[in-house]
Amino acid sequence: MATVDEYLWLEDVGSEEVRQWIEAENRRFREFIGGIAERLYPRLRALYEMPVVYSVALYRGGLYLVSRERGTYVVKRLDFSRGEYEEVLRSEELGENVTISAVSPTPDGGVLGVNYHVSGADESTLLVLDVEAGDRIEVLRGYISPPVWLSRGEFLYTRFYRSGRTPDGVPAPASRVHLHEMGGEDRVVFGEGFETNWMMGLKPLYDRGVVFVTAMHGWSESKIYVARLPGLGEFALLFDGRGSRALPVGYEDGRAYVLYYGENHLGSILEVSEDGSRVVISAEEYPIEGAATHAGRIVVSRLVDGANELYAYSLDGGLEGRLLGDLPPGSLSILGSGWGTLVVRYSSFDTPSRLFVLDEGMKVRFVEGESLDLGLEVEDVWVTSRDGTRVHGFLVKSGRAGRCSGVAVVYGYGGFAIPVKPAFYVNYIPMLEEGAVLVITNLRGGSEYGEEWHRAGWRRNKHRVFEDFEAFLEEMRRRGYRTVATGSSNGGLLVAAVVTRRPELVDVALIGYPLTDMLRFHLLHIGKLWTTEYGDPEDPGDRAYLASYSPYHNVRRGVRYPHVLVYTGLHDDRVHPAHALKFVAKLRDAGAPAYLRVETVSGHMGATPEVRAREAAEVLAFAYRALRLDS
Incomplete structure (x- = not known):
């Protein structure tokens, strides 16, 4: 393993030398994909213009929401008494390449805080609006x-x-x-x-x-x-998790309710008062992902093999029934609760988002959003990882034959206790419509099966996440598919690690906004924050373990690597773009068919719909070109 970092200079992404290198890499990438992206872009642009609700905030008598639709981000207001949406703000009013992430109204709804971002950076601007007067009152940045x-x-x-x-x-x-x-x-x-x-x-x-x-x-x-x-x-200190995760749920009649993953790794709802705490609801088979108090009840979202189910309980823990149980398996997120109103967002493989507003009697008052008729079929798939652990995933297909028949796109993340659930995986829909299958994996490191599942894939257990993903690639190979391995951020680290560990399992790797240098990640941007998840390179034991899988440090000459595309954005102020740049440079040194795409107006928070659609079209075009699907 090299002890000298010959590509350290690529960390200075603001230098003229690095900018010229990036421009040359972008030209090389676009020469490789040719005109394929132009065929894919119109479909992706249409998909990115579909309404998707990102954020909701309640006030007394109504709600505000942030929706991405028709190529922009829109803030809307819904007054429950009138039952009609009123447009308050559009992202283009705030400047170019602006995305809006959240809104927060005063309890009377008259003043609104709006958090927005430029070019996908995590850094945000808080704009305070007097909605009734139409005045912009205050601006705060950071x-x-x-x-x-x-x-x-x-x-x-x-x-x-x-x-x-x-x-x-x-x-x-x-x-x-x-x-x-x-x-x-x-x-x-x-x-x-x-x-x-x-x-x-x-x-x-x-x-x-x-x-x-x-x-x-x-x-x-x-x-x-x-x-x-x-x-x-x-x-005042309400509850100390004492080494475990705890989240606030609600507050009723002087008693607080907390979701706690300590004594039961699947989660328990505790009632906390001056007299102490007691368990009200305890998960038994499947974990509790989230909860809220609503109208004298506790609403609980469970994860059942990667998909959510929503249940209502009394404050004493008595089960009252399932909510929204007629929906196909998908993701159900509780976005807000207050003033006798509960807001739940549903999404799935054919549904960008549907918003359900429930009243005190658990009756649906308003619904926003719709599903697409994509003709998708979804089935559960189970694989056995190297240590014998059974790992779940979803296999999604359209049932159509086309130029992508025989291709499996395998997506993974596996980290930070983030569950990977059914969602509208918009970037892969064109391939699904042309015959590919999509495999969504519930790897260790996430929270699909509780906190133990998370810890089974963190720190010095990280190799288990890679082995889980490799088991899915092996299964799809066994079924006769060519494989496209894909993931972003921590999922980009996953795919990069698998490419260096088991390159024979992958035909094409699509690696987005990744970590790849696990010996310097803690020195770049906010990387030190992630030492709690990955381990600390300053600790000799952790450093040796990180070095054993760090993608940047495990590229070897004489290995036949698959086609690899690494893509990132210059405005990524969370995961430093140098991770992508250095990994591609090292792969190319080893003779790998590796390419780089760097977006100049995107970051880890994303980008405008037009930029996202263009990026997705070019990333997919790489897979088409590498697999000769457009020849």
């Missing part, structure tokens, strides 16, 4: 959360310190809760003393008069604090 309103003139928010130190002197990365007076003071009100890698999240329950702060150390440990609204009192 790595900041949506506001939690104390009044129309002041709010709480979290600020993520990426570099340097927090105001109380703790080395970054770390978060603090700030109180901001519009036109006046901005100061830290919570978080002092929390060390590096502790993040903060806010959850207001305006109709219950409380706000929760969840202090999270990585993705496996948290503490929950609570304060009264609207006048902000002291944040």
Whole structure:
């Protein structure tokens, strides 16, 4: 293994030398794909113009939502008494290449916070609007959360310190809760003393008069604090996860409800009061992914072999029944609860998003969104990993024959306790429509089967995630398919690692916005935050383990590698673009057919629909060209 990093210079993505190198790589990539992307782009652009709801926030008597539709991002308002949507803001009003991620209204709905991003960067701008007057009141910039309103003139928010130190002197990365007076003071009100890698999240329950702060150390440990609204009192410790993950659920009659993964790795709902805590609901076979209190009930979202099922319970834990049970298997996310209203988003392989608004009696009041008639067939697929563990996935096909028949697109992630669920995998629909099959994998490292499933694939267990993914590739090979391995971010690390471990299993690798240098990831952008998940390269034992699979350090000459495309964006301020650049350079040195695509107006948060559709068309075009599907 090389001890000298000959491509360290590619980390300086702002230098003229690196920019020229990127331009040359982009030209080389586009020469390879030829005109194939132009055929694929119109279909992908049409798919990206379909309405998708990203964010919802309730106020007394209505809600606001953020939707991507017709090539832009739109903020809409729904007044329940009128039952009609009113357009409030469009992303192009805020500038070029703008995406909107979240909205947060005051309890009366009159003032609205809007978080937006430029060119897909994580850094956001918080714009405060007086909706009734149409005035833009305040602007705040940084790595900041949506506001939690104390009044129309002041709010709480979290600020993520990426570099340097927090105001109380703790080395970054770390978060603090700030109180901001519009036109006046901005100061830290919570978080002092929390060390590096502790993040903060806010959850207001305006109709219950409380706000929760969840202090999270990585993705496996948290503490929950609570304060009264609207006048902000002291944040008091509500629940200490003591080395395990805990999340606030709701607040009813002086009692808080918490989702806890400590004593039961599948999750339990606890009732927490001054008298202590007690288990109200305990998962037995399948894990609890999320929950909310609503109209004197607890609504629980379970994960059943990768898909969600929604159930209502009494506050004492008695099962009352299943909700939205007539929907095909998919993802069900609780987006908001308050003032007698529950908002749930559904998505699946043929559904970008459907929004269900339920009243106090659990009756559906409003529905937003629709499904496509793609004629998809979905079946469960199980494989056996190297250590004997059974791993679940979804196999999706259209039943059509076409130029992509005999090709299996295999997607994976496997990390950070993030479950991979049925969703609208828009980038792969053109291949599905032309005969390919899509395999969505529930690898260890996610939370599909609880916290033990997560920890079975983190830190020095990371190799198990790779082995799980390899088992799916082996299965599709056994069935006679050519394989396209694909993943992004941590999933990009997954595919890059498998390419260097088992290149014979992959015909084409599509690696998006990846980590690849696992000995320097903690020095680039916010990488130190991920040492809680991957291990710390400064620790000798962790470093040796990371070196054993780090894709950048395991490229070997004389190996027959598949066609590899690595794609990233210059504005990715989460995963440094150098991971992509250096990996391609090293692969090419080894004689691999490796290519690079660098988008100039995208980042880890994404991009505008037009940019996303163009990127997807060119990425798919690479697979078509490498597999000779368009010849």
